[in-house]
Amino acid sequence: MQINTENNQAAIRDLEIATGETISDCYQCGKCTAGCPASMDPSPSLLIHLLKLGLFTKAVNSASIWDCMACLTCSERCPKNVSPAAIIEGLKRIHLNNMEPEINLNSLGQEFLAHSTQQAVVSGFRKFV
Amino acid sequence: MPENMTHVPYYPGCTLKSKALGYERSAMDCARSLGFEMHEIEKWNCCGASFPLTKDNLMGLTAPTNILIETEQHCKERDIDAKLITLCSFCYNTLKRTDFAFREEPGKLKTLNEFLNREYKGNVTVIHYLEYLRDVIGFDNLSKMVKTDLSHLRVAPYYGCLLLKPQKELGLDDPEEPVILHDFLDALGCQVIDFPGQVDCCGAYLIMRNPDKVLELSHNILEEASEYGAQTIVTACPLCQSNLDQSEAVRGEMPILYFTQLLAVALGLETEQHQFESHCIDPKSLISSCKKFKEFSDAK
Known part of the structure; x- marks a missing residue:
């Protein structure tokens, strides 16, 4: 579902406050993207670039934010101490705060849940619902 | 079997009690054989499984904070070091990062304590079983x-x-x-x-x-x-x-x-x-x- 924002700059400031990250610190070296195991497209560095350009709506509506597995490789390797994983989680939360879960709980099925690892269910609910 | 087993407080988490039961059992059996006993803390809840990456998400810290409080209580009653051993990487990560967040930002701890109406004093050292093997054994x-x-x-x-x-x-x-x-x-x-x-x-x-x-x-x-x-x-x-x-x-x-x-x-x-x-x-x-x-x- 699309998030529509009237004031991109204000939304980016809110994102920075929520995540505790300073988006302008990123100098686009691309180490986060190089190490991303999720092959995100748009990549972590491109998402941050969009935010640096003020294109909040484009960043927040990028499907790739849901591919992030929060493995923290990007955050660990960033030479500027930016956490792309935190920024991506901040973008996800904007959707979730609007009551738009990314997974349909009814479609998961009892059998799938019964065989799932509990920590996957709990963290999956945290990240997608 | 050694007589004087070291008492180490233990937090299992959800998966260790269900899908990963073999992990818990083998860890506990090995511990006894190596001279320490893992004692499950009396009251525990799910840690939340993922540490909230956005700094303003204090709600995500309530579950792990409760666990840290229970651990302090457990250790105080027995007059032992406030150390908590974990097996699951997710639990270890969440609990240790929560404790770290409080050490870095005491204001967060104050807010959480007020919200929970309980007190975490900030004394628990969260360790992984592997760490215990390396550093203690x-x-x-x-x-x-x-x-x-x-x-x-x-x-x-x-x-x-x-x-x-x-x-x-x-x-x-x-x-x-x-x-x-x-x-x-x-x-x-x-x-x-x-x-x-x-x-x-x-x-x-x-x-x-x-x-x-x-x-x-x-x-x-x-x-x-x-x-x-x-x-x-x-x-x-x-x-x-x-x-x-x-x-x-x-x-x-x-x-x-x-x-x-x-x-x-x-x-x-x-x-x-x-x-x-x-x-x-x-x-x-x-x-x-x-x-x-x-x-x-x-x-x-």
């Missing part, structure tokens, strides 16, 4: 307690993500080139297979949304470990175990073990209760190839 000592010959086993250590990252907050080992599992396996006398995929992500909770992607990522890790000659992989995380195991069921026959399951074999313990059969790839034939050293098999 010592890998040198551990190697002297090995009773089973594992010298023919080619074992690949797999670390995953949340056991190591972020290094600044966890401080367990180097996130890119870790050695703790390598050193552990070395102490057990196995052949350690060092392979590049050891710190790659298995796909983790993405299994809830995109299982195909998880199987693909896990498949790549398994392929690499195989190419490097591994017969089995050991891990410390129940979700890594599950993802790799499910992917291996499609790909091949390499068992994925918890490091404590292999430790139990090495220490010559009875492993019947360690749930090897709950794995997709049954490691029994691999395990049965491991014989006790002569001096111990004769004693029995």
